[in-house]
Amino acid sequence: MLLKRCERLMDILEKHGIDGALITSKTNIRYFSNFTSDEAVLIVSRNGRSLLTDFRYTIQAKEQCGSAIDVIEVSRAIATDEITAALTRMGVKRCAFEDGYLTVRAFNSYKDLPVELVPMTPDIDRCRLVKDGYEIECLKKAQSIADAAFAELITKIHEGMTEKEVANELDYLLRVHGAEENSFDTIVGSGPNGALCHATPGARKLQKGDLVVIDFGCKYMGYCSDMTRTIAIGEPCDELKRIYDIVLKAQLTALDKLHPNMSAKELDGVARDIITQESYGECFGHSLGHGFGLDIHEAPYASTRSQDTLVPGSTITVEPGIYVEGLGGVRIEDDCVLTEDGFINLASTTKQLIII
Numbered sequence: 001m002l003l004k005r006c007e008r009l010m011d012i013l014e015k016h017g018i019d020g021a022l023i024t025s026k027t028n029i030r031y032f033s034n035f036t037s038d039e040a041v042l043i044v045s046r047n048g049r050s051l052l053t054d055f056r057y058t059i060q061a062k063e064q065c066g067s068a069i070d071v072i073e074v075s076r077a078i079a080t081d082e083i084t085a086a087l088t089r090m091g092v093k094r095c096a097f098e099d100g101y102l103t104v105r106a107f108n109s110y111k112d113l114p115v116e117l118v119p120m121t122p123d124i125d126r127c128r129l130v131k132d133g134y135e136i137e138c139l140k141k142a143q144s145i146a147d148a149a150f151a152e153l154i155t156k157i158h159e160g161m162t163e164k165e166v167a168n169e170l171d172y173l174l175r176v177h178g179a180e181e182n183s184f185d186t187i188v189g190s191g192p193n194g195a196l197c198h199a200t201p202g203a204r205k206l207q208k209g210d211l212v213v214i215d216f217g218c219k220y221m222g223y224c225s226d227m228t229r230t231i232a233i234g235e236p237c238d239e240l241k242r243i244y245d246i247v248l249k250a251q252l253t254a255l256d257k258l259h260p261n262m263s264a265k266e267l268d269g270v271a272r273d274i275i276t277q278e279s280y281g282e283c284f285g286h287s288l289g290h291g292f293g294l295d296i297h298e299a300p301y302a303s304t305r306s307q308d309t310l311v312p313g314s315t316i317t318v319e320p321g322i323y324v325e326g327l328g329g330v331r332i333e334d335d336c337v338l339t340e341d342g343f344i345n346l347a348s349t350t351k352q353l354i355i356i
């Protein structure tokens with residue numbers, strides 16, 4: 001599997017006249033070598049693959065990388081002369097690097113390497129666009145943990161609980177159900193705070209009439225889930241109910257139209273048109289969705305300016321929202337995987353408004 005991934009990377013890079021890659025981001029080190037720390041540099045070429053790491057990680061690296069990658073123990077800081085030696089051994093002349101993730105300090109230390117460095121972040125990242133069967137199983141499991149945790153959470157949420165308490169409880173339940181860690185910091189926005197798309201859970205207590213936006217996810221074998229549900233504490237006012245219904249209609253319609261090889265921009269437009277027709281277009285200021293995998297946000301992206309295509313094996317969230325300052329917000333999000341003849345919606349939690 002690792003060998004195939006590295007060969008695919010080289011297929012792409014060779015089209016640009018590049019004969020090696022210096023992989024330094026945690027996500028791509030994991031994808032191409034299975035090694036789960038970023039205290040390493042991975043060098044990929046047709047003539048070999050080497051992971052350079054220090055004493056603290058060599059046993060772990062050998063176990064995780066298996067036979068596909070040579071693990072080389074180096075001094076604690078990843079020294080450039082050791083990278084030089086590996087690149088020379090492999091005969092690399094033009095070397096792709098991850099300009100999107102490197103610090104200026106690291107980049108400066110690589111300037112003296114005896115290769116031409118070529119910034120290739122988007123091309124390297126796009127190797128992860130199409131998920132294989134193992135990856136899809138991990139994504140399914142990550143979302144099933146999230147569904148189970150949420151089902152238990154809603155039996156515990158009550159008026160007077162703070163947003164922070166809701167987030168803490170949810171994070172705990174995710175761990176109980178098998179999550180390794182969160183995909184991102186849990187978002188809980190109650191009442192007017194729901195209008196903050198990425199609300200940080202705070203001391204505000206849930207009140208009767210609130211809508212509460214809960215956006216969360218967890219990782220399984222490094223793969224991320226991402227789901228949003230908006231629930232009500234008691235009966236919400238007419239405008240909030242109306243907003244909920246519009247967002248739900250936009251979300252369901254987008255799912256109805258979702259199909260393999262459609263343009264991601266077109267999908268965004270399906271949901272956006274519905275929200276705009278209901279005069280809330282200005283209140284939907286973010287894009288409709290994003291891919292997810294080892295990173296919580298990765299290609300493809302469904303936005304008004306996207307040029308991405310939703311090919312089979314790629315992932316996409318469908319997450320329209322309406323946010324009204326001073327009143328509150330609604331977002332409903334599922335995470336989906338495109339297949340040859342349709343898509344799998346990984347989320348199974350109901351989208352009918354849950355009133356606590």
Ligand code: ZN
Pocket residue numbers: 215216226227228333
């Ligand atoms: Zn989300």
Ligand code: ZN
Pocket residue numbers: 226290317319333
């Ligand atoms: Zn999302």
